Structure formats: C-alpha cells, structure tokens
Amino acid sequence: DQQVKQNSPSLSVQEGRISILNCDYTNSMFDYFLWYKKYPAEGPTFLISISSIKDKNEDGRFTVFLNKSAKHLSLHIVPSQPGDSAVYFCAASVQEGSGNTPLVFGKGTRLSVIA
Amino acid sequence: GAVVSQHPSRVICKSGTSVKIECRSLDFQATTMFWYRQFPKQSLMLMATSNEGSKATYEQGVEKDKFLINHASLTLSTLTVTSAHPEDSSFYICSASYAVGQLPPYNSPLHFGNGTRLTVT
Numbered sequence: 001d002q003q004v005k006q007n008s009p010s011l012s013v014q015e016g017r018i019s020i021l022n023c024d025y026t027n028s029m030f031d032y033f034l035w036y037k038k039y040p041a042e043g044p045t046f047l048i049s050i051s052s053i054k055d056k057n058e059d060g061r062f063t064v065f066l067n068k069s070a071k072h073l074s075l076h077i078v079p080s081q082p083g084d085s086a087v088y089f090c091a092a093s094v095q096e097g098s099g100n101t102p103l104v105f106g107k108g109t110r111l112s113v114i115a
Numbered sequence: 116g117a118v119v120s121q122h123p124s125r126v127i128c129k130s131g132t133s134v135k136i137e138c139r140s141l142d143f144q145a146t147t148m149f150w151y152r153q154f155p156k157q158s159l160m161l162m163a164t165s166n167e168g169s170k171a172t173y174e175q176g177v178e179k180d181k182f183l184i185n186h187a188s189l190t191l192s193t194l195t196v197t198s199a200h201p202e203d204s205s206f207y208i209c210s211a212s213y214a215v216g217q218l219p220p221y222n223s224p225l226h227f228g229n230g231t232r233l234t235v236t
Binding site: 002004009034036041042043044045046049089095102103104105106107108 | 119121124149151156157158159160161164208210221224225226227228229230
C-alpha cells in the first residue's frame, strides 16, 4: 500500500520551459512534504519542503504547491535547465511531539531536460 | 554543510559472509540516522531508524538479526549485513538529521550519504 505516489515514472521537458512533477498521497495525517533530487550513484539531495499550513513555497527556480483537499503536491521548476535532469523523489512525514515520523518516499520521477 | 559520508560505495562479497557499511555525519551531530534500501526502479524503503545510544527501531519485515545497526556516537552509525545472500544485493543508503528546534518541523531535512551498492555472489 503506497502512501506516496508519483504516477509518472519519467518526464521530458525542453530547456527553458517549465517542468511540473506531481505527487499524490493517501495518508491524511501527513503534514510535512519534501522534494529530493537524485543523480546516478549519489544519495538524494534535499531540494525544498512545505508544511501543511502553507499551500506554496518558493526557492529560486523551484516552487512547491500543496493542495491538501486533493492530497496532491507538485514541484515546478522554471526555467528548466539540463543540469536539472535527475530523478526527483517526493516524500512525506507527520510532525508529532518533538520530532517527525520517518519519511515515506514515492518511487521517483526521472526528469530529462533537453537542450 | 550537513555532509553525510557513507563507506564503502561498492562492495562485492560471497554468500554467507558479513558486510559492514559505515555512515558518518561530518559536520553535524545527527540525532537520528535512518537506513534505507532501494531496489531498481523502486522508492527508498526505510529499513530502520537509529538514535544514538539506543537500539534501532526496525520496520516491519526487516530482520533485526540479519541487519545489525549500531549507532555508537552522534556522528557514526553502522549497518552490518550478516550472512549475506544474493537476495540481499541492493543499494543501501543512510541518512541523518539533526534537531532544529522545539517548533515544527523539529528536525532538519534528511541528509543522505551516497549509498552503497552491495552485490552478493
């Protein structure tokens, strides 16, 4: 039973255009969401996060949108660059007490930015 | 900042032997370390959560006697795959976080090592 779903295994975008990566979750208790980027033979690198009290968080070219009612979040990259080509993982957790539950990851979406 | 070093990056071992993987937080004290396993084209599956000085908490289906986790200090955790078999061949990744305060999100985002590709022949 996958609690975090990334239904698109791959996405190709032209350089300069917008990349939109989608993520759905089923556990309504999740209240903290993160996006990670992973290059081959490396560990994932944290990109951006959002708490459920917000519906948007922006950091440079990266913006994450959260739609709690739809249990959906998306990562927008604009403009896309060839160096953005990587696998992007969506992750979620529950903030509780003085810590967070362990992250639950989606399967990832491979983004290819074509020059 | 927040660098996590994982060693070795690749290891090939014979069936029945044991393999130790080290995970170090180089520039911060990791309150919690996590061990993940990734199969091809699959998501990162949490194996266990470890806090310094206490026993690791294993996820359902993960054999604690097979995957021994030691978190001896705030900067070092080790995963030992005991009596390895070919089905244990996988990509193992450690991650660490540190406390950021008394308000949510409480802990830093996870910082990952570069992973260890284990091949058991």
